[in-house]
């Protein structure tokens with residue numbers, strides 16, 4: 001009820017821009033649908049820009065035009081929401097999407113490991129201790145933002161740039177080469 005009240009107050013002000021941080025957390029699906037309906041009306045009727053912060057990919061698919069996926073405090077992929085969902089360019093996005101459940105789900109998928117310690121993050125790509133595609137360059141160098149084949153902006157060495165990857169950098173990273181300290 002408090003969440004609905006806050007959104008009602010927002011509507012009264014007719015804002016140009018709304019930041020909704022986990023607006024449907026801990027709500028049942030019926031109230032969640034009502035809240036999403038109100039936010040959709042806000043966009044449609046008042047031309048309000050909406051920045052939705054959520055861990056719920058279903059809500060993103062339903063509500064957003066564009067999506068930015070964050071890992072360890074960085075945007076690792078950004079682009080048109082439908083395109084990102086159809087062709088994720090970053091392994092973290094791909095694994096997140098694999099971890100969602102649907103009516104056809106027969107087993108739960110999860111990303112091994114845990115989020116990194118942000119005080120002493122892993123070297124190179126902060127996702128490398130958990131990434132199924134990790135290569136040597138991922139451990140040694142910070143990834144550079146590139147535009148993937150799907151048109152998304154992606155922070156991942158899988159997409160290059162080739163000229164910055166040293167010889168042998170594309171060799172797969174064996175699990176035993178990943179420092180224990182990286183497994184936060």
Ligand code: SF4
Nearest residue numbers: 125128131138156157
């Ligand atoms: S840069 Fe390497 S470790 Fe990081 S997401 Fe891409 S493939 Fe995985």
